[in-house]
Amino acid sequence: MKQPNRLEHGGRIDRDRAIEMQFDGQTLSAFEGDTLASAMLANGLKIVARGFKYHRPRGVFSAGVEEPNALVHLRSGARHEPNARATVVEAYDGLQSTGQNAWPGVRFDISAVNQLLAPFIGAGFYYKTFMGPVKGTAFWMFCEKFIRRAAGMGRAQTVADPDEYEKVNAFCDVLVIGGGPAGLAAAIAAGQCGARVILLEQDACLGGSMLSLPVGGESDACLKAMEATLKGMDNVRILKRTTVFGAYDQDVYGAVERVWDHVEVPPAHQPRQRYWQIRTKQAVMATGAIERPLVFANNDRPGVMLANAVRSYVNRYAVLPGKKIVLATNNDSAYAVAADLVRAGAEVSLLDARVSVPAELFKPLEALGVQLYPGYGILAAKGSRGVSGAKIVLLDENGCARGPSKTIRCDLIAVSGGWTPVVHLWSQRGQKLQFDEQSASFLPLKSASSTLKTAGSANACGDLNQALLQGEVAGQEAAKAVTGVVGVQVNVPRLKEAIYADDWARDLLMIWSVTREDGSTDGKAFVDVQHDVALSDIDLAHREGFVSVEHLKRYTTTGMATDQGKLSNINALARMAQLQALSIPKVGTTTFRPPYTPIAIGAIAGREQGIHFRPTRLTPVHDWHVDNAAVMIEAGAWKRPWYYPEGGETINQAYVREAAHVRKHVGVVDASTLGKIAVQGPDAAEFLNRVYVNAWKKLKIGRLRYGVMLRDDGIVLDDGATARLGENDYFMTTTTANAAKILGYLEHLLQTAWTDLKVHVTSVSDQYAAFAVAGPSARDLLDAVCSGADLSNEALPNNQFVKATIAGVPVRINRMSYSGELAYEVYVASGYAHAVWKNLFKAGASFDIKPYGTESMGALRIEKGHVAGPEIDGRTTLGDLGLAGFASRVKPFSGSVLRHREKLDMASRPTLVGLEIDGDTGGMAGSLIYDQRAQQMGEEQGFLTSTTYSPALKKYISLALLRDGHERFGESVDIVNHVGDTVQTAKVVSPHFFDPEGARQNA
Amino acid sequence: MKNKYSIFSLARNALSYHQRWQTAWRSPEPKKQYDVIIIGGGGHGLATAYYLAKECGITNVAILEKSWIGGGNTGRNTTIVRSNYLWDESAAIYDHAMDLWSDLSQELNYNVMFSPRGLLHLAHSVHDMQEISRRGHSNHLNGIDAEFLNPEQIKKMLPFIELDCRYPVMGGILQKRGGTARHDAVAWGYARAADALGVDIIQNCEVTGFNIRDGAVCGVQTSRGQISAKKVGVVTAGHCSVLAEMAGFRLPIESFPLQAMVSEPVKPIVDCVAMSNGVHAYISQSDKGELVIGASSDTYTSYTQTGGFDVIEETIGAIVELYPLFSRMKMMRQWGGIVDVTVDRSPILSKTPVDNLFFNCGWGTGGFKATPGSGHVFAHSIANGEMHPIAAPFSIDRFHTGGLIDEGAAAAVAH
């Protein structure tokens, strides 16, 4: 395709590198340095998208992130991306794009018939209908299907994203946001003052608004000089293609760098995007301003564009989107645009809503042949698939037509309604904005923040030299706040001649909407072009009382589209202000929410997906488990051996065999995942005495004790054994699941409640491995493998430990049993764990040692009636679990007061019981228990917590929480699985199914 | 008389260029005295006022809202509606709401867009499986629909889900009657209908204190002057503790930021609501096409409606983990609300130490779904001076007696 709108000369494109792209099957020829939008315009494409609701034809509207119209599908297959703004998509050879939200295509779109429905589908119409003739939701849901299909914008991708993303944490003294003149000046100044600076710019090039100025002018020289200065500063880091999307508490900024978004496929091992989390001491917000559109009938036609966007296309991309241009403004900034357009070869008529315009502005233009219309505005754009003319009128002070209209033929309408400073980040920090009458914009309330400074257009500073100065001062002040050094000379260039015509903030007439005398328009006049919100919708919202900004926004959906109101905000407010006869700030402003521009979800996830979604914790003997064919199970971050199938065993066969083996011979389970906390200090015993329900002050060195903790409201929190290793040195264990929670809880108590206690708590979960050796031959095995310790029953009874060595490795051997068998726990430093484990197995061969997994461990503890997670579920009390006997009656402890609240002490609470299930199928945890006689009353009596097949009892058993449980031993109950619709019967028994006297573990 | 909303009125008004629509509700000056004042113009407060007027014959009612109605959590939530809670007491109140949801649009003559598209809870561990199993069983008992799905059935409902992720999806529980509604419409629909029955909706009116005489409330101080009332209902969600302090007592409530986000809109891709407590990912798609994603509450108490970005990172990680195809979708807006959380994650509907002063709060991370039910039983409680039987178990007493209705013990968040 030829590039009919490409200028012969100029631009910041690389004419040596011609490229080709596709849009909707058409080939676009372009150059490197183009955006997709500039290429579309260069190639004379007018209709590039369709409106959201009415499917009206739309063209490129802006040249930046604020683009409301030119949203496209990018790429195909797994790298497909919806809703890409063509104005910021960097051109590359082979780029594929298509139109979206249109069928069969954007040039001809069937859904454009919606325009016929336009009278019916104004703001909030859906709240008033689709309710259906009868009660219920059926009619709505029927309609909703069609509404959903019609809504949405692009198509989501349908396969997983193949690209990688990563996260970086960065720290600096001064973060400069925005690489326009103010930002560059700030970075230079802060850097020269000695601060460590990070400068972020969303564009691929530095320069900001300077890039839209004529190539080769004085501003270019200034820009080059600044870039050169920055290049020479090794304390300034510059990141381009990087958008700061959010500002958070404690001066944390989130930014996304589009590292390889400008190519089809990122190079191998390179991330497509990188998420930066930046902690800074000071920040300078030099985020610029976005031009404001004007509102008039059919202002959405392809060929209506922002004035400075047109200037950008001319100067930066060497594209002149129209030959006969009507330029409408209410401020000074359009004058320089007009001059550039004429120089590029266009014929320009300039309409200024202001009646009197200073001579220094219009004189130079007159000399260039620009036709001037002071006091005029555009009433309507002519043309349906593109602009063919502008209907212009003299305006009164409200923007209403005064006198007859006339039509100027043109192929482009460029508009400037002043500018909106980009104050999103300021607002996100919760800082106040103040309405500035002169520039008609919400500005950062100076001095409100001590760590965030503003400079340049973000401050409504329309003059380039002024922006450079503001940047310099902000950079200096920010650096000074960090380094404390004052009076450092900095060296920021200035332009010799001020670019006088640019200062939009100097003299702006607050007219944005142009209507007929009666306030109506000649066709839809859009306030929010992307969401198809017209003036009439704002009027309707007003009529119906949706007048507060948030109501207005939500009722009409103004500002809720992907541009999040960057163009529509002030214009909507202004209309509402006019209708209510209030000033704009009286109507209010909405708070800005992150992100500033939409950011890829994948970038925020970074590499934390798949296997890295959560850290994986492996015990020191993990490899052995894998080598020995263990089937692993997730336990929080841990992977634990679930069971070790032998010869094609199922899980049920395997765990039953393993459990039986433990009761007969000896088994070892890897218990390294237990939480382990070193509790140390002179007040350690006192501390334990307060957090555990039982007494701890008299525990001797060499002993250990089972303990239970309560939440302060008296509910059971966790349990575990704690050993006293030395005078002030205790070794606590917690359940695997609660390890981190308990550590946090203990720290919390020490740091807030009992700051006087001299105790340190340190996690040593990773430092030690723990193996439970259980079974009748446990002692014989350990005797065979240990040296340096007497393990006899007399020397080492339950609840004591000894130090010993296994294969020369020091270990601690706790005598305690979870399985109910004669059992020991071997604690060993993690680095030696594998060696010790292997030695256990080597020596164990003659004792028929077998490993066992968590499933059989569960079976063994259920047989013994020990409680675990399913019973300690955050709702049960000591009494419920049959642990009340542990609680001290004399000392206070965490939870000791509230645990006696009346409902927690009630006798009828469900308590822990055992169930022997009849028949040869197991129960399902969660099934409900019914009284066999009272079932008709429909009241469930309790539920199953943990179930298993008991190899010892040769039947299915379960732990359960049952109302009046202790009084019901011997009673028969029904176990009902409502979901599977099955009923089983069971006998209520003591939860201590097996060896209740503990003969085996004390053997 | 109010304009009735219907396809016909819409057509008629189209012909007159929509010039004839009336305001959805009036903006009256506060009167000197009301029978009942409701503080807080969120969904729960508005619903309370509506049912007071509609069912209890009390129309001399004012709603005092410090900013604009529906601007609190009502306008910030992820709009998940379900009733498959564990305990009987919860099931009763949430399912009462569910019954009201299904006819709410007709009741209010306002399309609240309640759409029972099915709500799926995913289970990622044995523990999750046990939790949904127990909950499913009690749901059945309470007449609440619950279906267990295996991973293949889940894949059918959510074809793009990655079942075999870090924490593989082991199963799920489906409440077909669960779904979403349009939050703004709920607030506006109740407001319009209440207004039509004579309720005064007074916005920009912040309550700053209570007038209490002989242990009974007799009025409120506001930014727009003193207003007397025979009874006062406080429905201020995240700020309920602030109001309780004004009345001279404390509530067992902590206020946390809770965040949510939406993606850019796309054509329909997620049909049901999918929730996963295990990896913490909640997702649905709005009628506009945005993916609506809910995060977990922040770990620190705060009244700032922002919250930490770490929570968002965590949530997004989980979303990408379960739904890798959304990685390239873009997040468009992120926000937070202040949620009022009790230790048992169940609400407080209660009389208070001050006579004639009632509180309805503590809905925390999951009260949107209860809006109609909560307003309904709270209205009856205020009118009768005694808590409605469905509301009675949620009295403040339970924190004294230990009779908690613990919906949170297993999963820290109950949207």
Ligand SMILES: Cc1cc2nc3c(=O)[nH]c(=O)nc-3n(C[C@H](O)[C@H](O)[C@H](O)COP(=O)(O)OP(=O)(O)OC[C@H]3O[C@@H](n4cnc5c(N)ncnc54)[C@H](O)[C@@H]3O)c2cc1C
């Ligand atoms: C991000 C997020 C996601 C959520 N997701 C869900 C979900 O998916 N499903 C679900 O069921 N729930 C969800 N919730 C919870 C739900 O939003 C709330 O429980 C529910 O909306 C509370 O309604 P409300 O009317 O009680 O409170 P609000 O809507 O918060 O209303 C309270 C009102 O009181 C006003 N007020 C406060 N102080 C004063 C004063 N002094 N004077 C006058 N007025 C005052 C406030 O301005 C506010 O308008 C979510 C919440 C959040 C924040």
